[in-house]
Amino acid sequence: MAEKIPAGGTDHPGRGDWPVIPDEREADLIGLDLLDHADGPDLVLFLAGNQFMAVPELLEAFRAAHPKVRRIFCETLPPRLELRQILSGGAWFRGRLVTVVPDCWATVSEAGVAALAEAGRTERGQCRAYLRNRVVCLVRAGNPKGVAEVADLARADVVVSQPSPVHEDIAEHILAMYRAAGGEALAARIMEEKREAGTTLLTTVHHRETPERLLAGTADAGPVWATEAAHAAALGLPLEAVEFGEGLDQRGRVRYFLCPVRGGAHPENGRAFMDFVRSPEGRAIYAKYGFLPV
Known part of the structure; x- marks a missing residue:
């Protein structure tokens, strides 16, 4: 399930197809x-x-049950990184190929x-x-910076931390929010023009x-899930959330899916x-962290 890179180098057949999990992300590999x-x-x-804050309690309760x-x-x-890991058969982490196959993927x-x-x-069914x-x-x-509406993220004086569309599902919903607020022009301004100018920073x-x-x-x-803003508040971090409103925040489109993996x-x-x-027990745990049931 975890294969060492052969001694004498880092080359490995098929290596180019396998994603790399950054060394500092050990906390995201529980167990x-x-x-x-x-x-x-x-x-x-x-x-x-983005469920990271709920996972320890969720796993503890599942083990008890x-x-x-x-x-x-x-x-x-x-x-999206996990999907690439599944489809390519593994991912590199600290010089080893992790090839374990999930029983479920979210x-x-x-x-x-x-x-x-x-x-x-x-x-699918x-x-x-x-x-x-x-x-x-x-x-x-x-x-x-007085950020009050989505269009403020297009301002030259506002540096935006933007989830990467390559790895993160939330990017899909953020792009939909940009387009709903200002069409393709606003999306291009934030995602292309400002990125080129260095005032939109994609997450690694x-x-x-x-x-x-x-x-x-x-x-x-930076656009984030509401649950992450709530978690920051629970930790007492000097951060706050700006709400863009029900018509833009994608609440009607966002759904989490859990799939069995062959x-x-x-x-x-x-x-x-x-x-x-x-x-009911699982839903109650998620609700404690601000997640909403389907």
């Missing part, structure tokens, strides 16, 4: 040591990374569900919607980078997890 365990994990989950499932490996990386994109199904790795969310804009406390992997940039003063604003070693445990997250 990594299980990949070296003689028996391996008995449940493998690739969950949309299913005491025979103890060894859980769980990724909380961006869904995405916040119907296009992601379609891509997995078209690759023959799931059945078996994928289940289980959560909702919405987009807000995170800024430093006091909103020093994970939009957890956005609050870090705001706190460091290298960005002024090739996972423990499909029965995967099905049990899918049932659990949609149970």
Whole structure:
């Protein structure tokens, strides 16, 4: 499940097809040591990374409800990176190829569900919607740049931390918000012109980078999930959320899907997890962190 790069170099057949998980993202690989365990994990989950704040409590409750499932490996990386990992057969992390196949994968994109199904790795009818969310804009406390509407993100004096469309499902919904607020011109201004000017900064992997940039003063604003803004507030960080309103925040379009993945070693445990997250107990845990049920 975890293959070392051959001694004497980093080349490996097919390496160009495998995504790379940055070295600093170990926190998004929960139970990594299980990949070296003689028996391996008995449940493998690739969950949309923006659920990271709820995952420890969720896994603890699932283990309590299913005491025979103890060894859980769980990724909380961006869904598009995880999708590439599934379809290519692995991902590099700190010089090793992680080839474990998930029993379940979560995405916040119907296009992601379609891509997995078209690759023959799931059945669309078996994928289940289980959560909702919405987009807000995170800024430093006091909103020093006076960001009040989506168009303010196009201003030259506002440095935007923008989730990467390559890795992150939220980027799809943010682009829809830009287009709803100002058409293709606004989307191009923020995503192309300002990026070229250095005032739109794409995340490297994970939009957890956005609050870090705001706190460091290298960005002024960044679209994030409302649950992430709530988590920042719960931690007491000097950040606040700007709401762009129900007509723009994509709350009616955003749905999280959980899909069984063909090739996972423990499909029965995967099905049990899918049932659990949609149970009253699972929904209550997510609700504590601001997620909304479907």
